[in-house]
């Protein structure tokens with residue numbers, strides 16, 4: 001069983017940088033865990049500590065039930081795929097894939113069988129005699145994956161494996177790695193700074209910032225219920241819109257005031273805020289672009305959330321259109337009907353789906369609802 005446990009893990013580099021801060025995570029056998037966050041948040045350091053390529057400053061790392069802090073990388077039963085592939089330029093594809101097995105003195109027949117099988121799964125059987133320089137970026141990436149596969153490791157660690165590929169190939173390899181995970185039925189830990197990769201590939205996502213875990217959850221839970229302002233803004237593209245607002249009580253109703261708009265909160269949301277310390281206070285309101293609507297049916301059915309907006313840019317993307325708008329002096333993006341006729345410079349009425357808004361504490365930036 002290839003479960004992993006990271007318990008109170010810290011990484012302090014010489015010079016005082018704390019790259020990873022009290023990292024706690026249980027990874028189950030066969031999970032596809034994605035570590036995601038902006039550059040410098042500690043993703044690679046965490047992965048390298050799991051691989052044994054970086055010493056753990058404090059805390060405990062278990063693979064299965066075994067404490068492996070002091071176990072050599074080669075004895076951890078883990079394979080790592082790097083961003084730059086790290087192929088040996090003077091060796092053929094076959095020899096690159098076979099290299100680790102030869103070091104372990106695996107019998108020749110066995111090596112041939114395993115390399116053949118991996119090459120078949122990855123569709124690179126016809127490339128086995130070539131050298132890396134005669135391969136495309138996508139093919140090199142497959143070889144790097146193949147070299148990890150032949151070792152039949154308990155855990156695959158992948159560090160931004162798609163970042164050197166062009167956009168189209170990246171999408172293709174994304175689904176191929178997903179299929180590979182299903183086929184191999186092993187544990188994957190995958191590092192990326194790309195939230196789309198995280199959302200599409202992970203069974204669970206770990207969002208990191210400045211060495212700290214911000215949230216661990218399934219992609220949909222993270223999208224629908226972000227813990228804080230950072231996660232809300234980081235996951236989702238275009239990102240969630242934010243605006244300062246004031247929460248006020250009017251009789252039995254709760255209202256949000258932003259600029260000249262005064263919007264009644266739907267009952268469901270108001271109920272969650274009953275007796276809340278935030279009533280009468282400034283908060284940050286967040287709304288995702290797809291929850292701002294231009295169509296008449298929404299304007300009719302959500303009269304409480306209708307606002308006036310000035311359009312500053314219209315971006316047609318084919319399947320959807322992005323409206324860059326200004327509402328009460330704040331910039332917003334709305335993802336609207338692709339056939340919208342609106343133009344930059346015009347005014348428009350839009351409906352905010354107030355059932356889908358989030359509120360955040362201005363100081364702690366933690367989610368309120």
Ligand code: ATP
Pocket residue numbers: 013014015017018019037038039040041042043044045046193
């Ligand atoms: P990226 O997406 O840019 O690769 P990351 O999230 O993977 O970023 P890390 O590479 O883990 O981040 O780095 C985390 C922090 O540790 C950064 O502040 C980085 O500058 C620092 N760091 C990384 N390696 C070392 C090192 N060998 N010595 C000192 N500081 C380091």
